[in-house]
Amino acid sequence: MEGFWIQLLAVLTLLTLTCSASDxxxxxxxxxxxxxxxxxxxxxxxxxxxxxxxxxxxxxxxxxxxxxxxxxxxxxxxxxxxxxxxxxxxxxxxxxxxxxxxxxxxxxxxxxxxxxxRELPEPTVTCAAQDCLDSICLLSLLCSVSGDGFGDISYTWTVWGQQWERQSVEFPVKKSSLDEPGLLMCTAQNAVSHRNVTVTNLRGLCPGESRGQGMFWIFPQLPGTG
The missing domain is CATH 2.60.40.10 (Immunoglobulins)
Structure with missing residues (x-):
């Protein structure tokens, strides 16, 4: 019986602490x-x-x-x-x-x-990797915010109308489309602000090129690659 009252007291104490924290x-x-x-x-x-x-x-x-x-x-x-x-x-x-x-x-x-x-500054987009095979390139872009005091930051990518909630994104694009203006935007958000940046020049962002060697890519079909 004594054990029952000890367990009941522990439960009541936990409920009290929980209510106090939520208040x-x-x-x-x-x-x-x-x-x-x-x-x-x-x-x-x-x-x-x-x-x-x-x-x-x-x-x-x-x-x-x-x-x-x-x-x-x-x-x-x-x-x-x-x-x-x-x-x-x-x-x-x-x-x-x-x-x-x-x-x-x-x-x-x-x-x-x-x-x-702190309120977020405009995020920066960098080209983490570019791998080209024939007429198609696979790009990997990274979105980031430099500095501290921002708390938790979430990132959302919008690539030709499709959205991904992540900091980096990979997508295929035709080589001939690297110079064309695109609809690529990264949005960074914390508890007090949100900022976005739009990528308008893919070739300028990823000037280098590596060529795939026997790679087999699997990715969803995106505009500009059909």
């Missing part, structure tokens, strides 16, 4: 943008309201007559707090602003998680 709002913003944390409509009881970044106090709202707000040095030029103290706005966000924020209102603590990412 923490997660906000995602871009570098240079703004964010506003809003706590539930809770009575302050006439006491002070405390905002923290992690364990570091950043704002204190006092309701003494007259009421006043005190900001930490890092927050004083970029933070705005409502008169009730229940809303905090941070402007000109930086990467180091990411983390956990909390507000203590009359003993009630509400937490928020902030993720801050």
């Amino acid at each position: 923490t709002p997660e906000l995602i913003r871009a570098v240079g943008g703004n964010v506003t944390f809003r706590s539930p409509d809770t009575d302050t009881g006439g006491n002070n309201v405390f905002w923290n970044f992690g364990n570091i106090p950043i704002v204190t709202v006092s309701f003494k007559d007259p009421s006043q707000s005190r900001f930490s040095k890092e927050c004083e030029t970029r933070c705005i707090v409502s008169k009730s103290g229940r809303a905090l706005r941070i402007t000109r966000l930086r990467m180091e602003d990411a983390g956990t924020y909390s507000v203590n209102i009359n003993g009630n603590i509400f937490t928020f998680t902030l993720q801050v990412y």
Whole structure:
């Protein structure tokens, strides 16, 4: 019987932790943008309201007559707090602003998680490989974004109307079509932005050429190769 209660207690503890984690709002913003944390409509009881970044106090709202707000040095030029103290706005966000924020209102603590990412620059397309056999070339193109602070990046290729959700793509093309403008576009996307680049000159992108030696290619039929 004792084992049953121990197992039940473990399940209840796990459910409590899961609910607590899901009750923490997660906000995602871009570098240079703004964010506003809003706590539930809770009575302050006439006491002070405390905002923290992690364990570091950043704002204190006092309701003494007259009421006043005190900001930490890092927050004083970029933070705005409502008169009730229940809303905090941070402007000109930086990467180091990411983390956990909390507000203590009359003993009630509400937490928020902030993720801050850089907006993507235009992606770059490079020719990873070109293999030609007779009048057909098999091209391998790679789409990438240089730099850091972007978080997870997803890539989508659009090649003559067909889409692939991947960073690199392979497709066949006639040699005679290498100089023709095509509809090849790569789109890069993260949590706060998306950018795309269009390839207009395949020969300029893949100026070199290797010749297949007894290769047997299997690929879907694409426009320009029939």
